[in-house]
Amino acid sequence: MAQLNFGGVMENVVTREEFSLEKAREILKNETVAVIGYGVQGPGQALNLKDNGVKVIVGQRKGTKSWDKALADGWVENETLFEVETACEKGTLLMNLLSDAGQIQAWETMKKNLTTGKALYFSHGFGVTFHEKTGIVPPKDVDVFLVAPKGSGTSLRTLFLKGQGLNSSYAVFQNATGKAEEKALALGIAIGSGYLFETTFQKEVYSDLTGERGVLMGAIAGIFEAQYNVLRQRGHSPSEAFNETVEELTQSLMPLVAENGMDWMFANCSTTAQRGALDWKGKFREATTPVFNELYDDVLSGKEAAIVIEANSKPDYREKLNAELKEIQQSELWQTGMQVRKLRPQTK
Ligand SMILES: NC(=O)C1=CN([C@@H]2O[C@H](COP(=O)(O)OP(=O)(O)OC[C@H]3O[C@@H](n4cnc5c(N)ncnc54)[C@H](O)[C@@H]3O)[C@@H](O)[C@H]2O)C=CC1
Ligand SMILES: CC(=O)[C@](C)(O)C(=O)O
Ligand SMILES: [Mg+2]
Ligand SMILES: [Mg+2]
DSSP states (O other): OEEEEETTEEEEEEETTTSOHHHHHHHHTTOOEEEEOOSSHHHHHHHHHHHTTOOEEEEOOTTSHHHHHHHHTTOOBTTTEEOHHHHHHHOSEEEEOSOTTHHHHHHHHHHHTOOTTOEEEESSSHHHHTHHHHOOOOOTTSEEEEEEESSOHHHHHHHHHTTOOEEEEEEEEEOSSSOHHHHHHHHHHHTTEEEEEEOOHHHHHHHHHHHHHTTTTHHHHHHHHHHHHHHHHTTOOHHHHHIIIIIHIIIIIHHHHHHHOHHHHHHTSOHHHHHHHHHHHHHHHHHHHHHHHHHHHHHHTTHHHHHHHHHHTSTTHHHHHHHHHHHHHHSHHHHHHHHHHHTOGGGO
């Protein structure tokens, strides 16, 4: 394991140079990896594992859209695709990639099949950390670990196919066989992670829930709406408001941040923009810090977990979510986005 310096703080990082795919294959050679759940992460992880030469089966409820997707992706019923319960019986290493709420309902089935020496894998610290709400308490005689890709399962697959990768964090919760860590790392490399950052189940779930509610998804969606609405109310056209809020950010400025950092993006904008952005950055930081603290408190107290579990355990949760997403899609802001995207020079 490498000790790397992150802005002055040393951290443990596993690289695929030191932990090769060959080594991962060797560690997993006698395992039947059962990917349970074929939603967003399931397909990405299962297909990458298979392409990397690991023996994989998929467990998914028959008659669902995800089952049909698994068939379309080439998994074969009764050979490599089974009902959840059968896959849990056949697998020696169970990858729990059901939705976090679905994991609660399927837990008894999974637990029953976690016999001595098997391993249980998650891509989130949710179920185990919030065990008082989820009831997920793994048997003592199995290994329990997580590998959490820092991105969508969709990107995990598309980047893998391009010969690139996503990074993941990993953590060991329970080491019953003495081999939990090497199994976690082997799976981390075999699902296509480039580098693996060490964490714990609690740290993973607290940071992940904060990030997706905050800057990665919730905050950015909210701040887009706020600026777009103000520009519209002040008499700007939809295309102008959209271009100055979203299009320029995703097409020009964020790629510069990704490439070389925030100062580099600033340095490539006008001195007029730099002066103003430097002055306003602090105001935005101060205005949002209390909101981020409120968010972190609600994550830590389990309030956010309770909301998720309650909402996602209703039978019509999918329809409700889809209706909310549709409302966003049909808003003037995102309808404008659809039109603007069509005008990107490269899509012509
Ligand atoms: N979506 C993503 O890209 C990411 C997800 N994760 C984590 O990976 C895990 C899986 O997440 P997603 O792929 O988003 O899940 P998902 O929401 O796409 O659901 C996965 C599958 O669970 C099945 N399912 C739901 N309830 C069930 C039940 N009661 N019984 C049997 N099957 C049921 C559904 O049919 C679906 O195919 C979660 O722990 C999530 O937090 C981590 C990183 C990113
Ligand atoms: C893609 C990811 O890592 C998220 C946003 O945390 C999630 O989908 O849960
Ligand atoms: Mg995440
Ligand atoms: Mg998440």
